[in-house]
Amino acid sequence: MESLARSQEILQRQLPQVRAIYERHGLDRERIDQLTPLIERFEIRIPLIGAFSSGKSSLLNALLGEKILATDVTPETAVPAELRFGPERHFLGCFPDGRRIPLDETDLRENRLAELLPQGWVEAQLPNPTLAKRPQLVLVDLPGWDSGITAHERVIDDYVGRSLAYGVVVSVEDGALRDTLRRALRELAIAQMPVIVIVAKADKRPPEDVQTVAKQLHDQIAALMDREPLALAVTSARKKTLDTLEAALDLLQSKAAEIFATQIVASYRTELNHAAQLLETLANQKNQDAEKIQAEIDKLKQDLQTFDARLQHETEALEAQIEPILATIRRRAERALADRLETFTERALDGRDISDEILTTIRLVVAEAVRQEFQPALQRYLERLTDSLPSSLDIHLHRVTSASDNATSTFRWNNLAVVLGPWLARIPHPIGKAVSLLLPLLASLFTNLAEQKRQEIEAARQRERTRSQVRQVIDDALRQVDAHLRTVLTEQVRAAQAEVARTIASERDELQKTLATLLAALQQGEAETAALRERAQADLDRLNALLAELPATH
Numbered sequence: 001m002e003s004l005a006r007s008q009e010i011l012q013r014q015l016p017q018v019r020a021i022y023e024r025h026g027l028d029r030e031r032i033d034q035l036t037p038l039i040e041r042f043e044i045r046i047p048l049i050g051a052f053s054s055g056k057s058s059l060l061n062a063l064l065g066e067k068i069l070a071t072d073v074t075p076e077t078a079v080p081a082e083l084r085f086g087p088e089r090h091f092l093g094c095f096p097d098g099r100r101i102p103l104d105e106t107d108l109r110e111n112r113l114a115e116l117l118p119q120g121w122v123e124a125q126l127p128n129p130t131l132a133k134r135p136q137l138v139l140v141d142l143p144g145w146d147s148g149i150t151a152h153e154r155v156i157d158d159y160v161g162r163s164l165a166y167g168v169v170v171s172v173e174d175g176a177l178r179d180t181l182r183r184a185l186r187e188l189a190i191a192q193m194p195v196i197v198i199v200a201k202a203d204k205r206p207p208e209d210v211q212t213v214a215k216q217l218h219d220q221i222a223a224l225m226d227r228e229p230l231a232l233a234v235t236s237a238r239k240k241t242l243d244t245l246e247a248a249l250d251l252l253q254s255k256a257a258e259i260f261a262t263q264i265v266a267s268y269r270t271e272l273n274h275a276a277q278l279l280e281t282l283a284n285q286k287n288q289d290a291e292k293i294q295a296e297i298d299k300l301k302q303d304l305q306t307f308d309a310r311l312q313h314e315t316e317a318l319e320a321q322i323e324p325i326l327a328t329i330r331r332r333a334e335r336a337l338a339d340r341l342e343t344f345t346e347r348a349l350d351g352r353d354i355s356d357e358i359l360t361t362i363r364l365v366v367a368e369a370v371r372q373e374f375q376p377a378l379q380r381y382l383e384r385l386t387d388s389l390p391s392s393l394d395i396h397l398h399r400v401t402s403a404s405d406n407a408t409s410t411f412r413w414n415n416l417a418v419v420l421g422p423w424l425a426r427i428p429h430p431i432g433k434a435v436s437l438l439l440p441l442l443a444s445l446f447t448n449l450a451e452q453k454r455q456e457i458e459a460a461r462q463r464e465r466t467r468s469q470v471r472q473v474i475d476d477a478l479r480q481v482d483a484h485l486r487t488v489l490t491e492q493v494r495a496a497q498a499e500v501a502r503t504i505a506s507e508r509d510e511l512q513k514t515l516a517t518l519l520a521a522l523q524q525g526e527a528e529t530a531a532l533r534e535r536a537q538a539d540l541d542r543l544n545a546l547l548a549e550l551p552a553t554h
Contacts, residue, residue, distance in 0.1 A: 004042070004136060004257035007265055007551045011039045014546050018272065021539045026517075027278060028510050031271050038264050043084065044256045045138045046249075047159045048198070050169035051178055052078075052144030055200035055237060059169065060141055062237035063245065064128050069141055070111035078143030079113045079122060085135045086125030095120050134249055136256040137164075145180050156187055164252055164259065165194040165230055168221065171201045175213050177220055183360050189225035190367045196231040196248045197221055203236040210234060261553045269550055276543050278514050282536035284529070290522040296392065297515050303390035304508055310388045311504075315497045318381045322489050325377070326482055329369040333362050333481070337474050344474075345467045354470070358477055366485065374489060378496060385500060393507050 015036060022029045048056045057069040060083065069081060091103040093116050107113060108122055116122070131137070140163075142155055166188060170177065177185070188195060197217050202210045214234050222228050231248035235241055288296070337344075340361060344354045521532040 004260050007257075007260060008039060008042065010549055010551065011265070011268060014549070015039065017542065017546065018275075021279075021543060022275065024539060025279065025282060025536065026513060027275055028506055030506070032268075035264065035268055035271070039268070042136055042256070042260050042264065043138050044136055044164040044252075044259065045082065045140050045159060045162055046165060046167055046252060047140040047142050047155065047163055048167040048169055049142050049145055049155055049181070049184060050198075050200075051171075051174065051181065054144065054169045054171045054174070056141055056144075056169045058237040059198070059200055059235055059242075059245070060139060062235075062240055063139075063242055064126070064130055066128070067109055068105075068124065068126070070109060073111050073143075079111075079116045079120060080143065081108060081122040081124060081141045082138050083124050083126060083131065083141070084138045085128065085131035087127055088125065089127065090125040092123045093120055094123055130246075134253040136260075137249060137253055145178075145184060155184065156191075160188070160191050160193055163193065164255055165196060167196050167198050167248075168229075169198045169200050170217055172199055172205045172210050172213050173201060176216065177224075182224060183364065185221060185224050186364055187367055189227070190364070190371060194227075194230045195221065195225065196233060196252070197229045198245060198248075199232070199234045201236060201238075202234050202241060203239050261551060265551055266553050269547065269553070272543055272547050272550075276540060276547070278510065279536045279540040279543065281511075281514050282518055283533050283540055284518060284522075288518075290519055293515055293519045293522060297512065297519070300390060300392055300508070300511065300515075303392070304504070307385075307388060307390065307504065311385060311497065311500060314381055314384055315493065318377060318493050318496075319490065321377050322486060322493070325369070325373045325489065326486055328373055329366055329485065330478060330482060332369055333365045333478055336361050336365050337478075341467065341470065341474075344470045345463065348466050348470055349463065354473075358474060362477060362481055366481065370489075374492075378492070381496070382500070389504075392511060393504070 015032075018032060019029060021027070022032065048060070050056050057071045057073070061067050061069055061071070064083070068083065089105065091105055091108060093101040093103050093107075093113065095101075095116070096119050101115070103113075103122065108124060113120075113122065131139075140159065142159075145155065168181070168185065170181075185195070197214075199210065199214045199217060205213070211234075214232060218229060218232050231244070231251055233244035233248045235245050337358065340357075344358065347354050347357070518532065521528045
């Protein structure tokens with residue numbers, strides 16, 4: 001397989017010629033234009049996740065050989081930072097609405113980033129040799145993982161669709177995965193996202209203890225995700241022990257090259273093959289006369305009318321599957337929450353906020369069910385539509401499947417937590433777990449057994465009231481999820497329908513225009529037909545030569 005740099009060079013050199021061919025024959029350049037920025041600047045993100053104080057920022061500073069990131073950040077002031085290679089040092093503050101503001105390097109180093117809260121991030125471009133060796137990788141320093149739903153929105157929804165792998169950073173002092181990180185890894189497993197395990201602060205424990213912790217973490221993550229981690233790196237920022245981390249990054253850089261070949265090069269090849277088919281039509285390689293071309297135009301119109309009816313029918317059939325899918329999701333969520341009811345009750349009695357845990361539990365169920373139930377239904381929908389396409393159209397409906405990948409990330413879980421706030425406020429004031437555990441001991445101090453019994457009864461009543469309120473919160477959460485997810489899935493179906501219709505219309509217009517150009521030439525006489533054939537054949541030969549240059553993909 002060609003190196004990534006070589007593949008990029010070939011495609012970049014070809015693009016002006018391809019655009020010129022498309023322009024000469026009035027071909028639709030939209031898909032080539034969409035690929036152009038991916039060809040010219042192909043990047044894949046590597047988010048680093050871990051608990052606060054796990055050592056992510058210190059590790060990145062050590063890796064880069066300079067202090068770029070603040071290391072004394074609090075959860076309330078943490079902002080993601082994306083670190084990429086570039087010829088000049090450049091820092092930007094970014095907002096979800098597309099706004100960009102210039103930053104000074106010291107803003108990032110000293111965490112003067114309050115203006116970016118709560119949803120902004122930093123883009124840092126650095127002429128750093130470590131990054132220069134891996135120019136396609138963007139290392140992302142994410143806030144420490146402490147809160148379930150908020151962290152999911154930032155760490156998974158915002159990054160999983162555009163990342164190659166996640167780095168899971170665990171301090172050797174922790175020695176094991178925290179529960180919140182376990183839930184994150186379960187969702188990454190559902191998304192089939194690879195991870196590398198990074199053991200930080202290895203200098204804080206004897207070597208034999210470090211190896212024990214590393215093996216335990218490796219085995220825990222492998223069991224949790226049902227797959228081996230891509231790599232295991234044992235590191236120390238203080239002692240600059242970074243060899244295994246650099247090796248893991250080199251592995252990811254090689255994976256980026258594979259992805260470029262199998263996705264970008266393959267898509268580019270598909271578009272050039274499509275253009276070649278249209279040029280074959282213009283070159284009239286079948287030697288069709290005007291009557292046959294007109295018959296082909298008429299047949300295309302008829303076939304597309306039939307397809308429009310089929311598209312509507314299949315879309316309605318897919319929409320009809322949404323309610324059964326939602327019922328399945330609800331049943332799974334109810335079982336998962338019922339299994340944790342006593343845990344939620346205990347934590348509510350402790351005065352702890354259980355909204356994140358309830359919603360994270362539901363979220364895991366939803367993410368898995370969407371992948372198991374909704375995405376296959378959408379795939380079958382596209383396959384049936386592909387089978388019913390007119391044979392004259394060269395259409396690749398696989399592009400539309402990406403619409404279903406957004407189902408869980410489109411659902412704003414943090415907003416749902418806000419909706420549940422009033423319900424959570426109704427949970428009775430907790431008696432406190434410490435007090436409840438002391439009740440039997442306190443009761444032994446009373447000689448009056450009736451007083452002991454009264455306290456036990458009151459504690460039981462308090463627990464039952466709390467359990468009842470937790471059930472109420474769960475029921476309301478499930479109702480809210482039903483309503484919101486119904487909207488999300490319906491929108492996904494309609495988005496897929498619209499994308500299919502848009503793709504069909506684009507292909508139809510392009511083919512009709514090509515046939516009309518050939519028909520006009522045939523009607524004008526042999527000289528015009530010969531000139532059109534010569535121009536089309538020359539560009540077809542150029543296009544085939546460009547296709548022959550492309551690197552192989554496997």
